[in-house]
Amino acid sequence: MAATSIRLGVDIGGTFTDVVLEKDGVPFSAKVLTTYVAPENAIIDGMHQVCAKASIAPSEIDQIIHGTTLATNALIERRGAKTALITTEGFRDVIEMRTESRFEQYDLNLNLPEPLLPRQMRFTVAGRVDANGHVLVDIDRAEVETVVDKIAEAGFESVAVGFIHSYLNPAHEELVRDVLAEKLPDVAVSISSEVSPQMREYERFNTVVANAYIKPLMASYLGRLEDRLKAEGVACRIFLMHSGGGIISIQNAADFPVRLVESGPAGGAVFAAHIAARYGLDKVLSFDMGGTTAKICLIKNQTPKTSRVFEVARTYRFKKGSGMPISIPVIDMVEIGAGGGSLAHVDAMRQIRVGPESAGSEPGPACYGRGGERPGVTDADLVLGKLDPDNFAGGSIKLHPDASKSALSTVVGDTLDMDAVEAAFGVAEVVDENMANAARVHAVENGEDLSEYTMIAFGGAAPLHAGRLCEKLGVDRLLVPPGAGVGSAIGFLRAPFSFEANRSVYMKLSDFDGDRIKSLLTDLKTEATGFVRT
Incomplete structure (x- = not known):
C-alpha cells in the first residue's frame, strides 16, 4: 500500500476518546470524553479538533485507523445481541461445563462465570465428524431446517454454529450456514470453522458464541461510523486495529468482531514496542493507564509477547481460568480496573x-x-x-x-x-499497589525479573503513577515518551497491516505427511494474504 501523508488514529476508551492526526509526520492530538450512547459522536468531535489544529479539512484525511473497547465492554456487561447456538447433538452444554478445571482448588463456593448463552438458547442437530475429519453420521438438512424454524420463531438476531471437529471438516457447519442464509437472510451467522478453526471445543465454541453475540452490535456501530464520516466529507478507507497488533479492513472487522476484543490495548503495546526499538531497549515493561483500566505488557526484543487464548471478564482477579476464554491471536497482557476514573x-x-x-x-x-x-x-x-x-x-x-x-x-x-x-x-x-501486584504476578507467570526491565509509561494517568510503580517493582529506568497521553492512538499509526491465520492439525511423527502440511501452510498463506489485501 502506498504511503499516505495524512492519517488519523482513533482510540475509544472507557473514559476518553483519543484522536491523533499525522500530517507529513507531524502529530496533532485531542482528547474528548467518550459518548457511550453513540461513540461515533466523540470521534467526529475529536476529528474536527485535530483538523483545525493541522489547518486541514476532514476531506483531506487519507486513512483512518480505529481501535475500540466496545467489543470487550459488550461481553463484560452482557449487552450483546439475542444469540442462538447450533451445535452437535450431545454437546449442548459444553460452554457451561467448561473444562471442569478448578482454578481455585480449595474454594468450596467457587464462582464460575455464567455462559454467554443460557441453555434454552442452545440447539442441537444430529451428525458427527470424527477426530480425523471423516464423517461418521451425515447431517440431515430437514432436521437443520426444523431447528432454524424454531430460531426464527424465537426472534434471534444472531446465530453461532459450532460442531465437534469442524476445524478438520467444516462441511456440516457450512450446510447449516447455507440453510440459515436461505431462511433467515437478515440474521447474522458465525461458524466456528471460520472464526477459530482450532482444536479444543470449549474454547472454540466460546469464541464463536462471543463473535455472534457482538456481531450485530459492531456491524451497526461500524456502519453508523462510516455514514457519519461520509456526511463530514471523509471518503477515505477505515481500518480497525485487531487484538494481535495489526490492522484489518472494516469489513473483516464487522465479520469477525471477536478479533477486536483487545484492539485498544494492543495499540498501546505496539506504541511501546516502537519506542523500545527507537531507543534500542530489549526488555521493556509497557505500562498503559487510562481513565478506566491499566494494562501491563512484557516486550522483549522490541516485540510484545503474544498468546493464542485470552480471557475476558474474569470473576477472580489475576486467576487464569476464571474468565471466558477467547481463542484468537492476541498480545498477552494483564488488565485491571485501575484508571483515573x-x-x-x-x-x-x-x-x-x-x-x-x-x-x-x-x-x-x-x-x-x-x-x-x-x-x-x-x-x-x-x-x-x-x-x-x-x-x-x-x-x-x-x-x-x-x-x-x-x-x-x-x-x-x-x-x-x-x-x-x-x-x-x-x-x-492503594491503586499503585494494585497495579504493582498485577505486574508482579504477570512477571512471575512468565518467569521474568522486572529489575532488568525499563518501564515505558503512557496513557492519560500512567506518567503520574509510574515513578511510584517503579519503586515498588524495583525498576531502575522509566521512559515517558512524547505523546504519552494518546499513546494507543499513536500506536495504531505504527501498526502493520497484518492478519494471523490459525489451523489445528495433529499427527504422529511416524505418520508424518509432508504434503498435507505443505497444503495447510499454503491455505494459511492464502487466507492471511487475502485478509491483508482486501
Missing part, C-alpha cells in the same frame, strides 16, 4: 479500596464537575498536586479541586479520620 471507597474492614468500578466519562470523577460525587484516582492526583486544574486534557476540561477535596473527605477521610490530602495519598498508594 476508578472509584475509591472504605470497606467493612476500614480499608481503602479502589476499583474496579469506574466513574467513566458520565459523570466522571468529582473534579470533572459533571455530577460525580464519589472520589476517583484523578481526584487524588489533583489534591496531591500532580495535575494542573486549568490544563487537563490539553485544557479542554477544567478541573475543580474543591469538589475533589470534598469527595475524598466525605467518602474516605471522615470514616478514617483523615484530612483530604491524607485520604488522597491513601487512595493513590
Whole structure:
C-alpha cells in the first residue's frame, strides 16, 4: 500500500476518546470524553479538533485507523445481541461445563462465570465428524431446517454454529450456514470453522458464541461510523486495529468482531514496542493507564509477547481460568480496573479500596464537575498536586479541586479520620499497589525479573503513577515518551497491516505427511494474504 501523508488514529476508551492526526509526520492530538450512547459522536468531535489544529479539512484525511473497547465492554456487561447456538447433538452444554478445571482448588463456593448463552438458547442437530475429519453420521438438512424454524420463531438476531471437529471438516457447519442464509437472510451467522478453526471445543465454541453475540452490535456501530464520516466529507478507507497488533479492513472487522476484543490495548503495546526499538531497549515493561483500566505488557526484543487464548471478564482477579476464554491471536497482557476514573471507597474492614468500578466519562470523577460525587484516582492526583486544574486534557476540561477535596473527605477521610490530602495519598498508594501486584504476578507467570526491565509509561494517568510503580517493582529506568497521553492512538499509526491465520492439525511423527502440511501452510498463506489485501 502506498504511503499516505495524512492519517488519523482513533482510540475509544472507557473514559476518553483519543484522536491523533499525522500530517507529513507531524502529530496533532485531542482528547474528548467518550459518548457511550453513540461513540461515533466523540470521534467526529475529536476529528474536527485535530483538523483545525493541522489547518486541514476532514476531506483531506487519507486513512483512518480505529481501535475500540466496545467489543470487550459488550461481553463484560452482557449487552450483546439475542444469540442462538447450533451445535452437535450431545454437546449442548459444553460452554457451561467448561473444562471442569478448578482454578481455585480449595474454594468450596467457587464462582464460575455464567455462559454467554443460557441453555434454552442452545440447539442441537444430529451428525458427527470424527477426530480425523471423516464423517461418521451425515447431517440431515430437514432436521437443520426444523431447528432454524424454531430460531426464527424465537426472534434471534444472531446465530453461532459450532460442531465437534469442524476445524478438520467444516462441511456440516457450512450446510447449516447455507440453510440459515436461505431462511433467515437478515440474521447474522458465525461458524466456528471460520472464526477459530482450532482444536479444543470449549474454547472454540466460546469464541464463536462471543463473535455472534457482538456481531450485530459492531456491524451497526461500524456502519453508523462510516455514514457519519461520509456526511463530514471523509471518503477515505477505515481500518480497525485487531487484538494481535495489526490492522484489518472494516469489513473483516464487522465479520469477525471477536478479533477486536483487545484492539485498544494492543495499540498501546505496539506504541511501546516502537519506542523500545527507537531507543534500542530489549526488555521493556509497557505500562498503559487510562481513565478506566491499566494494562501491563512484557516486550522483549522490541516485540510484545503474544498468546493464542485470552480471557475476558474474569470473576477472580489475576486467576487464569476464571474468565471466558477467547481463542484468537492476541498480545498477552494483564488488565485491571485501575484508571483515573476508578472509584475509591472504605470497606467493612476500614480499608481503602479502589476499583474496579469506574466513574467513566458520565459523570466522571468529582473534579470533572459533571455530577460525580464519589472520589476517583484523578481526584487524588489533583489534591496531591500532580495535575494542573486549568490544563487537563490539553485544557479542554477544567478541573475543580474543591469538589475533589470534598469527595475524598466525605467518602474516605471522615470514616478514617483523615484530612483530604491524607485520604488522597491513601487512595493513590492503594491503586499503585494494585497495579504493582498485577505486574508482579504477570512477571512471575512468565518467569521474568522486572529489575532488568525499563518501564515505558503512557496513557492519560500512567506518567503520574509510574515513578511510584517503579519503586515498588524495583525498576531502575522509566521512559515517558512524547505523546504519552494518546499513546494507543499513536500506536495504531505504527501498526502493520497484518492478519494471523490459525489451523489445528495433529499427527504422529511416524505418520508424518509432508504434503498435507505443505497444503495447510499454503491455505494459511492464502487466507492471511487475502485478509491483508482486501
